[in-house]
Amino acid sequence: MTAADSVDLVTKQIVWNRLTAIVEEQAQVLQSTAFSTIVRESGDLAAGVFDARGRMLAQAVTGTPGHVNSMALAVGHVIAHYPLHEMRPGDVFIHNDPWMGTGHTNDISVTTPCFLDGKLVAIFACNSHIMDIGGPIDRVSSTDVFMEGLYLPIVKIVDAGVMNEALMAVIRANTRQPVETVGDVYSLINCNAIGGKRLAETMREFALDRLDAISDYIIETSREAVLREIAKLPKGTWHGELTLDGNNEPIHLKAALTISDTGIHVDYTGSPPMTKRNYNVPLCYTLAYTSYAIGCVVAKDIPNNHGSLEPRTISAPEGSIVNALKPAAVLARAQIGLMLPDLIFNCLRQAVPHRVPAENTGVLWSLRAKGPRSSPPRLDDHYLVQLVTTGGMGALPSRDGMSATGFPSGVRGGPVEVFESLSTIIVWQKEYRIDSGGAGKTRGGLGQHIELQSLLDESFLYNAVYERVDNPPRGYDGGQNGAAGRLLLGSGAKLAAKGAHIIPPGERVVVLSPGGGGLGDPKTRDRALVLADLRDGMISAEAAKDIYGL
Known part of the structure; x- marks a missing residue:
């Protein structure tokens, strides 16, 4: 018997719907309390709940694909640095590592383990765009990541309920807008706390002491739904190209998209190497917008979670502009990342032109x-x-x-x-x-x-x-x-x-x-x-x- 068999089907579906409602409240709290105008007015954020294995179970509708699909990977990085058995109630982790978060230092990620009666049952995560984290005012002038503002590795911002005031002082000292930036950090911490509170209420309401059965059901159901949609598509490999303006010299992106029985894979071989300019894209951000583009065509009605993302994979040569390596400048990574869906659509147009x-x-x-x-x-x-x-x-x-x-x-x-x-x-x-x-x-x-x-x-x-x-x-x-x-x-x-x-x-x-x-x-x-x-x-x-x- 699998974990998914230990809870009845009706309860699984109800709790799944409740999780979706919880993360939407989480995101709305973040948006309504944020100091950053791009978060408060425009929703440049992500919020989600993960199981104790670090698999995303639900994401808020409020948010952006670049944040959401990068966040789906970020929790795994936190667990790798701080194993679950070392986490305690009241811990909160923070980072803005571009290669473990959303692709550049202006986005801060916060991860909070959720405990029920002393047992870790889930993890809440969120991230949002911070208006100023230091670095250049000229958004295209940086030539390595060390020029792009305060760089936070994965560290505890709250340790068993005690705020790390020394770290907060470092953050405050490295921004032109200390009130707004510190306010945004508190907003991120608070929205995860709201999510954890609502999840504990839900689990007590349904007499659940763990989420294993629910998480397996969500992930397996979503994965199978995506695979059924992929099965309806023609099989083969299609190639696409896209030329971007760049900065004084054009950038020619290439991709090969393969549809098979096991999923959709995009290979970026042929795209140019990293540039001295800061349009380089960490692989997590490349994956985020590649997955989103594929999802628009094959999974638009399927909830976005670990299971539905799993059949969408990518590869890119290390050191290429879409798989940039530290310490590449990545501040303007959206200049390429947001264009990747058009590149993917140019491939898919050859296979399913009526959808693109x-x-x-x-x-x-x-x-x-x-x-x-x-x-x-x-x-x-x-x-x-x-x-x-x-x-x-x-x-x-x-x-x-x-x-x-x-x-x-x-x-x-x-x-x-x-x-x-x-x-x-x-x-x-x-x-x-x-x-x-x-x-x-x-x-x-x-x-x-x-x-x-x-x-x-x-x-x-x-x-x-x-x-x-x-x-x-x-x-x-x-x-x-x-x-x-x-x-x-x-x-x-x-x-x-x-x-x-x-x-x-x-x-x-x-x-x-x-x-x-x-x-x-x-x-x-x-x-x-x-x-x-x-x-x-x-x-x-x-x-x-x-x-x-x-």
């Missing part, structure tokens, strides 16, 4: 600014703010791509009011960028037109880390490419898409984020949809006539 979108904006087009709060400036009074903004999603075979959406990151766009309230910046314009969605039978989602300016008669620093300027999202099957992104000054001068720019007093920054690619011949688009796009300001009269043939 055209290319997406991919990388977020966030607004990042640093400047004085007063004029004349004071050294001790500057703001450092970030607002998530997005481009367009690629068209799907069955419908238009979503406009101004963070696919595939899952990070929501933030409100400009928060951005303005934390700085001296005013956003004069934020609207859909007309004609930016790639034309097609189904249209790509639109990017955005944003203009911002400092209210002070002082310069400020604008930090750009953008993609899809030289290589816009491609359309397929007759669909047109989405509009390329652009970064300008209001006076018309072009700004580089990567790097820190000093914006002169009185000058505006103009951000034009890319649109998603289109699918199919635009001339075959439903006439009612073309008229609706024209009426709603999605396309111009010229595009309606010249491209869509209206």
Whole structure:
């Protein structure tokens, strides 16, 4: 008899549903108490519960694939450093090791063992983006990980209920925003505590003294569900390529995707070696977005956990840009990581074209600014703010791509009011960028037109880390490419898409984020949809006539 046979089926399913509710509450607590604007307003976080073997059982819907699927591996690293028999009630572990967490130092991971009547029954984990952990203001200037801020190995932040004040002092001393950063650490610790409290209540309600039977059921059921979906797919190997802008030199990514009876494997052989730039990606982050892309096609209705992730595997040469080795610079790892789904879709399009979108904006087009709060400036009074903004999603075979959406990151766009309230910046314009969605039978989602300016008669620093300027999202099957992104000054001068720019007093920054690619011949688009796009300001009269043939 296996552990999964010791609890009745109805109880297994009810407790599984309860676990999902618990981790969602865990994530909502994290989001509502976070100091970081990208967490509080945009949900750049992950929260989940793991069994005593370190296998993820449930993840919160609130969160992002990069955080969630990296977190799925992080708990195993914690257990390797602190074996279960050494853990005690009240222990909390913290780290931001890019190779054992979410891929760069700005994301802090917190892991908390959960005890019931003195016995370890589960582990809660969470992570979130910290606005400042030291390191460079220019987000593309670092050349090794030691330049990228405070580096925390896996250590105890709380030891049997006692806060490690010395470590907290180290964290506080290594950030430009000590109140916000320390507040975020407490928020992470607290959300895991809430999860542990709810799990203990659930286990007592159902008279459970362990989760072995439940965890085996969750993992085995999910794995089998994914394998059944994979069994419906054609078998074989398909190759894909994707060219990214990079920084002064393009990056050519390659992948080979193999569908077999035992799973889907992606091999990144042929992708370039690590670069001196900080776009290098630790393997955990490569796996996170590869798994997510595969899941969009074959597991979209299956809960995300250890079992459903297991049939999705990857390989990449050590030292390649998608399997970067320490001490590679990885701060901007999202510049490549968020583009991997398009590379995977380019492989899958050959096997299951009816399930795959055209290319997406991919990388977020966030607004990042640093400047004085007063004029004349004071050294001790500057703001450092970030607002998530997005481009367009690629068209799907069955419908238009979503406009101004963070696919595939899952990070929501933030409100400009928060951005303005934390700085001296005013956003004069934020609207859909007309004609930016790639034309097609189904249209790509639109990017955005944003203009911002400092209210002070002082310069400020604008930090750009953008993609899809030289290589816009491609359309397929007759669909047109989405509009390329652009970064300008209001006076018309072009700004580089990567790097820190000093914006002169009185000058505006103009951000034009890319649109998603289109699918199919635009001339075959439903006439009612073309008229609706024209009426709603999605396309111009010229595009309606010249491209869509209206």
